[in-house]
Amino acid sequence: MTDNIQAIRGMHDILPEHSGRWQGVEQAIRRVLPAYGYQEIRLPIVEKTELFKRSIGEVTDIVEKEMYTFEDRNGDSLTLRPEGTAGCLRACLEHGLLHYPSHRLWYLGPMFRHERPQKGRYRQFHQMGVEAYGMAGPDIDAELILLSRRLWKELGVEHKLELQLNTLGTLEERHRYREELVEYFRGHYEKLDEDSQRRLEGNPLRILDSKNPDLYELIAAAPVLHDYLGEESRAHFDGLKRALDDAGLNYSLNPRLVRGLDYYSKTVFEWVTTELGAQGTVCAGGRYDGLIAQLGGKASHAVGFALGMERLIDLIDQPERYDALQTPHAYFIKVGEEAERAGALLAERLRDALPGLRLAVNCGGGNFKAQFKRADRSGAPIALILGGDEARDQLIGVKRLREEVPQQTLKQSELISYLQSLI
C-alpha cells in the first residue's frame, strides 16, 4: 500500500461545504468595488523574482525568508507572487495603462509566503487587492478607506474592525528620520535582538514594527517620524483625517505603524480586530508614490490596500448563511425508464423558466429508497418525485424533506409557480 498524497502544509482545500462563504464575500466585493468605479484586473500567479526584490525591498521578511522561488526549465528565477501590488504595477507599466491620467483597479487571488502556518497565517492565502494610480491628493486615500468600510458593512463586521492610521512622510523626510533612528538604536545596540540588529542597517524602520516585547520600551522612547514631516506631508495627512471625520469614520493614530514593505510613503493604514488572536490585521495598505519610478515608470502616484480573505471570512458571524447559497433548492427523484426520460426534460424546462433555481437531478438510477437518501444528503429542503404513474399523468410528487408534512401531488403545470416561492 502506498500512502495517500496530502496537500502541502499551510495550503488548504476549500471544500464545498465552506465555499459558499467565499462566494458570499466575493459577491460583496463585486458589488462594492464597481460602486466606486474600480475595475477588475487578472494577473499571473508567477512573476520574475527580480520584480519582487526590486519592489518589496531586499531587507523585508517577504524577500528575505518568505518567497517561493524556483528556477524554471530555462534557468530563469521565478517566484510565486507573495502579494499583488508589484505584479499589478508591472502589468500596468507593460501595457501602457499609466499613460491615462488615473486608474482604479482591483484583483483577487492566491498569494504564497513560506511562513510558519498557524491560525490566520497560511502558506497559500488569498488577498483582495485594490490599487489606484495617478491621484496625488488625500481624497483618494480616503476613498479607499471608505470603500473598505462599505465592504465591512455589507458583511456585517464593521463593529469588529478598527482603523489605525499613520503617515510615513516623503522618502526624503523618511531618510532624515532614518538617520536619527539608526543613531538612536546604535546607542542601544546591545539591547536589540538579532533580527533588529540585522535590520539596523538595511531597514531600521522595521525595528519599530517588532513584535518582541523585550524591545517595547526601547521602541517607545525612539524618535518619532512625525517630528520630521514637512509642510506638504502634514497637509496631506490633515486632509485625509478631515475627509474621514466628515464621513463619520473613527480611527486611531498609531505612530508605530510602519508596514512591512519598503515602498510606502505618506499614508499607511490597517484595519485591525481583537477577535482573531495574534493575526489581528485584516486589511492593510497605504500610499506608495515612489514605486512606479522604482519599477521604471514615469513618476506618478499610487495608493492601495490588500485584505486577507481568510481573516475576513473568520470574522463573519454565522458564515453558514453564505454556505447555504450552494445547497440545491430541490432534488429531483425519478424512478423507471419513462420517468427518467420525462424527468430530464421537465428539469430542463424548470431551469428555463426559473433562472436562479438550484435543481439537482438524480443521475445513475437507484430505487426510491436510494434516491431519497441522496436527496436527504444533498441538503435540499424538498424532493420532486417522478415515478411511471406521475410521468404518464403529467403529475409530480413534492415532499418537504426537513418538515413533518405529508407528500403532495401537483400537476406538472403548477410546479413552476410552486418552486418560484423557494428561490
Ligand code: ATP
Ligand atoms: P502580518 O503582519 O500579519 O504578517 P503583513 O504585513 O505581512 O501581515 P500584508 O503583506 O500587508 O501583511 O498583507 C495584507 C493582508 O494579507 C494582511 O493584513 C493579512 O490579512 C493577509 N495576510 C498576510 N500574510 C498572510 C498569511 N500568511 N496568511 C493569511 N493571511 C495573510
Ligand code: MG
Ligand atoms: Mg507578514
